[in-house]
Amino acid sequence: SQKIEQNSEALNIQEGKTATLTCNYTNYSPAYLQWYRQDPGRGPVFLLLIRENEKEKRKERLKVTFDTTLKQSLFHITASQPADSATYLCALDRGSTLGRLYFGRGTQLTVWP
Amino acid sequence: NAGVTQTPKFQVLKTGQSMTLQCAQDMNHEYMSWYRQDPGMGLRLIHYSVGAGITDQGEVPNGYNVSRSTTEDFPLRLLSAAPSQTSVYFCASNPGTGVRNSPLHFGNGTRLTVT
Numbered sequence: 001s002q003k004i005e006q007n008s009e010a011l012n013i014q015e016g017k018t019a020t021l022t023c024n025y026t027n028y029s030p031a032y033l034q035w036y037r038q039d040p041g042r043g044p045v046f047l048l049l050i051r052e053n054e055k056e057k058r059k060e061r062l063k064v065t066f067d068t069t070l071k072q073s074l075f076h077i078t079a080s081q082p083a084d085s086a087t088y089l090c091a092l093d094r095g096s097t098l099g100r101l102y103f104g105r106g107t108q109l110t111v112w113p
Numbered sequence: 114n115a116g117v118t119q120t121p122k123f124q125v126l127k128t129g130q131s132m133t134l135q136c137a138q139d140m141n142h143e144y145m146s147w148y149r150q151d152p153g154m155g156l157r158l159i160h161y162s163v164g165a166g167i168t169d170q171g172e173v174p175n176g177y178n179v180s181r182s183t184t185e186d187f188p189l190r191l192l193s194a195a196p197s198q199t200s201v202y203f204c205a206s207n208p209g210t211g212v213r214n215s216p217l218h219f220g221n222g223t224r225l226t227v228t
Contacts, residue, residue, distance in 0.1 A: 034216060034217075041221070041222075043117075043203050043205070043220050043222055044203075044219050046216035049215075051214070100161070100171060100172075103148075103155045103157075105153065105154065105155035
C-alpha cells in the first residue's frame, strides 16, 4: 500500500530562516502532490499543488519541489515568520484512483522570534 | 459563501449509540469526502463521493455509512458507535470529479468522543 512519510513530527526554527519540510513516498508514483497547512482546531487549508512533470512550484514565500526519482517532495518557507507556525501536511493520489487522496502525518513547524 | 460546513462541532456518545455527522457545501462541488484524524495517524479516508448517487469506500470504511442524495450534502452515519471511533472527523469537497489535480476544501471538523 502507499506509504507517505514526513521527515519529522516537529521542526523548530528561528524567524527569518528557511524552513524545509520533507515528504517521502513509496510503492506508487503519484501524478500530483499537494501541500496543506493545518492550524489547531481547524481543517487543513490548501497551499500548493505540483504535477509530476513539474520540478518546482512557487507561491510568494513558499516553494515546492517534486523529485519522482527520489520519490520525494520538499516544501520550503523562506523568511519564516511566527505566523507560519502550524502543521504542514503532504498529500498524494495513488496514481490510478481518482477519488482517493492520501495524507502524511504532518510536520509541526514552530517559528520562534 | 460559507464553504464546507460541518455540524455538530463536538459530540459525546455512549457505546452503541448511533448518530449522523452532517456536512454541507455551497460551492456546487461534485466531489465530497470524509476523513478521520487521530494523533500519530494523520488523515485517513473513510468514504467519498464523486457525485449525487455515487459513493465509494476509502481506507477505513468499517462502521460508517454514507449516502449522497444531493450535490450539497454528504452525511456520515455511525450505526453503533465504538470507542475506537473517537476521533476528529473532517469533511472535504473539490470541484472536480477527482482529487488529483485540484485542491480539497475542508470543513473545521467534528470532534467525537465515544465513551
